Amino acid sequence: MTRITPQPGIMDIALYQGGASYLADVENVLKLSSNENPAGPCPAAIDALTRTASDMHRYPSTDHAALRAAIAEVWNVDADRVICGVGSDEVLQFVTQAFSGPGDEIIHTAHGFSMYPILANMAGATPVCVPERDRIVDVDAILSAVTERTRIVLLANPGNPTGTRLPDAEVVRLADGVPEHVILVIDGAYTEYADGYDGGLALARTRPNVLMTRTFSKIYGLGGLRVGWGYGPRDIIDVMTRIRQPFNLSTVALSAAEAAVRDIKWVEDCAALNADQRARLIGALRQLGLACDESDTNFVLARAATVAEADAAEAALNADGILVRRVAGYGFPEGIRITVGNADQTGRVIAALTEWRNAS
Numbered sequence: 001m002t003r004i005t006p007q008p009g010i011m012d013i014a015l016y017q018g019g020a021s022y023l024a025d026v027e028n029v030l031k032l033s034s035n036e037n038p039a040g041p042c043p044a045a046i047d048a049l050t051r052t053a054s055d056m057h058r059y060p061s062t063d064h065a066a067l068r069a070a071i072a073e074v075w076n077v078d079a080d081r082v083i084c085g086v087g088s089d090e091v092l093q094f095v096t097q098a099f100s101g102p103g104d105e106i107i108h109t110a111h112g113f114s115m116y117p118i119l120a121n122m123a124g125a126t127p128v129c130v131p132e133r134d135r136i137v138d139v140d141a142i143l144s145a146v147t148e149r150t151r152i153v154l155l156a157n158p159g160n161p162t163g164t165r166l167p168d169a170e171v172v173r174l175a176d177g178v179p180e181h182v183i184l185v186i187d188g189a190y191t192e193y194a195d196g197y198d199g200g201l202a203l204a205r206t207r208p209n210v211l212m213t214r215t216f217s218k219i220y221g222l223g224g225l226r227v228g229w230g231y232g233p234r235d236i237i238d239v240m241t242r243i244r245q246p247f248n249l250s251t252v253a254l255s256a257a258e259a260a261v262r263d264i265k266w267v268e269d270c271a272a273l274n275a276d277q278r279a280r281l282i283g284a285l286r287q288l289g290l291a292c293d294e295s296d297t298n299f300v301l302a303r304a305a306t307v308a309e310a311d312a313a314e315a316a317l318n319a320d321g322i323l324v325r326r327v328a329g330y331g332f333p334e335g336i337r338i339t340v341g342n343a344d345q346t347g348r349v350i351a352a353l354t355e356w357r358n359a360s
């Protein structure tokens with residue numbers, strides 16, 4: 001290794017920590033640690049995937065024309081300005097890699113998404129972390145962190161793990177305030193769960209420096225398949241496309257995502273179920289003395305009074321076979337992020353925490 005040196009930034013990367021998926025000695029584990037859809041994959045996607053499985057010997061489409069056309073139709077966007085990636089993570093990687101490098105800065109907020117500093121380091125750029133105010137993105141803090149070295153601002157809206165959403169007027173103020181040489185990326189991974197929110201689509205449609213990213217991993221239930229997309233100015237998409245591998249998405253992934261995006265009813269039903277159970281869970285958590293903001297996503301962030309109390313609550317959930325996500329790495333050592341499940345699953349969470357409170 002002595003003469004072999006990695007590119008700048010790579011050794012600064014702390015590996016991404018995913019949500020736990022098993023508990024020792026527990027059967028019937030309820031995984032509420034990765035914001036997955038409790039209803040499973042969109043059924044239309046399973047059908048499409050099954051139908052295209054026999055084409056696996058063929059190379060997939062390189063231009064993703066059918067999927068982009070479906071996205072364009074459903075979301076009323078221009079297909080030529082859509083780019084698809086291996087999850088929205090890859091779309092984010094296209095923009096960071098194509099538009100930043102050593103000496104450049106990428107701004108993200110304190111409780112945005114733990115992939116952001118990783119993506120900055122992957123590109124050799126410097127991640128700049130900006131504080132939030134009461135777990136909500138602070139537009140002024142972002143704007144005052146912008147320098148002439150800033151190339152990209154990564155905004156998760158709604159945020160993960162906060163679940164909070166910056167109001168539209170504030171997002172517009174941010175877009176108005178960033179200089180023209182900076183790309184504002186609005187990561188709308190949870191858009192479908194946020195009532196009346198467009199995920200940044202209107203800004204991405206009209207501004208020369210705004211890119212929106214979206215994913216099939218959350219409400220569509222296709223996290224294991226890895227498909228996401230971005231929408232933005234044509235010249236930015238053209239640059240990103242040059243570094244996209246021609247066969248980044250498999251035939252089955254493309255066909256499943258195309259079927260999923262057309263299944264509008266499924267998305268509406270899942271969003272409605274989530275809204276009901278989310279309200280129920282937030283109400284119960286607050287009653288149990290765990291602080292909790294309103295959420296515009298499919299998870300809630302419960303905040304215990306102390307780290308010890310959070311440890312105890314997590315242990316009680318684990319003892320009942322329920323996996324949740326601790327978010328110390330996101331700046332919330334006393335936080336517990338809980339994915340909103342279906343009615344039975346939410347009942348199980350509430351019962352476990354109620355029993356814990358009663359016993360302590």
Ligand SMILES: *Cc1c(COP(=O)(O)O)cnc(C)c1O
Nearest residue numbers: 087088089113160189215217228
């Ligand atoms: C889950 C999530 C994503 C989605 O990542 P994929 O690569 O599309 O699975 C993106 N951003 C945020 C903030 C997320 O929480």
